[in-house]
Amino acid sequence: MQGPLGEVTENAPEAVVAFTSSQRVEHGVPHRVSCRVAGVSEAWFHTWRRRPDEPTKREARRARPEERIIHFFTGSGGTYGSPRTT
Template sequence: MGEVAEGDPAVLVRVVSDQRTVHDIPHTVACRALGVSPAWFYKWRRRPAEPTKREVRRALLEERILYFFRESGDTYG
């Protein structure tokens, strides 16, 4: 994957979208050139700015797991 694809997904989506509006390059061609799938582009294009419920739930769970891991002297978890 290229340097652009390794950065922020929102920036990459904006780059692909701009190629269509500014240069009339289809999304599929821009995605191929940047090393991402069109499905990935369409998924991220619709993605809300705030985290999903699943992401929030997983972050809270990760915090709890790390807390108990540290409290056990880094032995459990």
């Protein structure tokens, strides 16, 4: 997702949610308008606004293998490819 705010939507979605929420509270700008300016959909905004602070079960489950793959890849000096790490 690449909007007028650049890579902010990918790297710090919390910043986009905070920006959109603050525009509504401080200036009375509807979420629809702020989302359009930020280059995100309203559905994306509402999903991230309700997102829990802790990772979801799925995110935690997916992070475990990623950590192990990184461990083995760096342990091999960066020479192991996908067939050897799996």
